Amino acid sequence: MLALVDCNACYASCEQIFRPDLRGKPIVVLSNNDGCIVTRNAQAKALGVPGLVPYFKIKPLLEHHQVHIFSSNYELYGDISARLMGLLATLGDRIEIYSIDEAFLELNGFSDVISHGQLIKKLAWQHQRMPVCVGIAETKTLAKLANHIAKKSNKLNGVCRVSNLHKWENVFKKIAVDKVWGVGSRLAKRLNLFKIYSVHDLKRQPPKRIRKEFGVTLERTVLELNEVPCFDLETQPQPKKEVFCSRSFSKKITSKQAIKESVAHYANRAAEKLRQQNGLTKRIYVTIQTSRYSDHPYSNSVTLPLPYPTNDSRIIISTATEASDSLFREGYGYARAGVGLLELTNSKYYQNDFFQSDSERSVKLMTMIDQMNKRYGHGSVFFARQGIKRGWSMARSFKSPAYTTRISDLPVVKI
Missing domain, CATH: 3.30.1490.100 (DNA polymerase, Y-family, little finger domain)
Incomplete structure (x- = not known):
């Protein structure tokens, strides 16, 4: 049994850790040189703030709604991520750190995995003030899908377990195929030509046909959607080729x-x-x-x-x-x-x-x-x-302090 733990709007959530006054308020985080919006929290999305658009184009919209704007603070995000991953490593049998805000956990030794998922969610907030969702399933692909469902459903309280797949058919029919792990927008358009529009449609495809038309990786994805494990945990990151x-x-x-x-x-x-x-x-x-x-x-x-x-x-x-x-x-x-x-x-x-x-x-x-x-x-x-002055360095006009990596930026508590 695998669990995917994913931070909710990771960069925005990191900014809120040392600014509790911003909880519940709209936040966006900008890319390098304050170019585009790369992260929006739920409150910003609710205001209709689009993602991956140039900041200067929607600056009036952000100012109108009093959205809080931050430059990317990679030092802070990396340190918070390292602390969170250290905590998650103690909550499963094995861990694969998939990205700065995601990790797969192996949960073979736990009888009640939903309760354990709630514990993971509780401890992530208690120790790091990081909101997370947890998706639990037999394979990596299904765990990613379960996490997506957990983020979208208020009834699940942030934890979703996908099992007994026939019970999930109606849900899978409502989820677009590009929400499947590894299926991007370009591949989704090709799948649409074969009348494959939803997760349910992809899950029902004969694996050998998918391999012939799209390759072995997507064939393994189809198998994983049917609870056949094909992607193992990578507990040690593979060295980069470049x-x-x-x-x-x-x-x-x-x-x-x-x-x-x-x-x-x-x-x-x-x-x-x-x-x-x-x-x-x-x-x-x-x-x-x-x-x-x-x-x-x-x-x-x-x-x-x-x-x-x-x-x-x-x-x-x-x-x-x-x-x-x-x-x-x-x-x-x-x-x-x-x-x-x-x-x-x-x-x-x-x-x-x-x-x-x-x-x-x-x-x-x-x-x-x-x-x-x-x-x-x-x-x-x-x-x-x-160089010493480096006037060409990346612009970060809205950068928050390095709360955890620079002594001069430590928060001051006045009694």
Whole structure:
């Protein structure tokens, strides 16, 4: 038996933890550079606030309804998520952290899974002030579907168990097929051509026919909808095959120095992610580009090999900034840059080259930098090539304090 625990409007709920005065009030959270709305709580949705639309287009609507606006505070969200996942790990046999706001739990040792689901919901609120819904079923796909039903039904009090599937047929007929885990809007349109409109329609399809027309992944989804487990819990996250770090600038960049600083910054961030999965890279990809809507758009990229596999930020930054020199053209206002690390291998299985005399020193230095940034806060130690002022950094005009990761931002209680 599996349970999917999903936070309700996670980013907005994180903002309410240290602002209890905002509970029950409409909240939206914006994307990078305060571009689009990425999260709306239930109160904002009830006002007709759409999601994934540019902020400037609906700013008058938000002001009219006095909607509270926040920039994405990834430091806060990541820390709250880590605390919540640590709690959930104690409430099941095994856990798969699926995303920042979702986790699958194995509940084989619990006789009354609905009561346990209510306990999970209660403890998540009691310990982290995070509202969650819990979907329980025999397979991952059905657990995701049960969670969707739990969010939509007030009668279930946030916990839904899907079993005895014949009893759920009328419910499945009312749920669109694009609500099934792994079925996006494009795939749903293809399924519609085969007169498959609802969860019930997909569930009834012969698996072999689905495999022939749509592939093995959707065939497994159909099997899972019929309580045949096909997707196992992944208790250890799979290492990424590529690592990218790419951001839009808060303003247009025209100088080569600013471009080199931004590329160095993204290269270092990508190298940090690479070390987290004990990886090494053999090839670096660098890109810079103007806005696609500019009068004379310009975009260019280059991929460069490294002399040997590495995760040393110094080598990755040096290679990436040199690459940006060849990409830069005068007279353009650049809107975005990015760095990708390709052809990844695991450091455990790599044999050092005879001429890599500093490999041990490199490992010690990178380990020390990572440990210091973990202890004293991300970015406490950085490379000079990343720049000091960084006027191009991501704009977050409505960012809340780093309540849990910065001492100066700790809430003050006055008695």
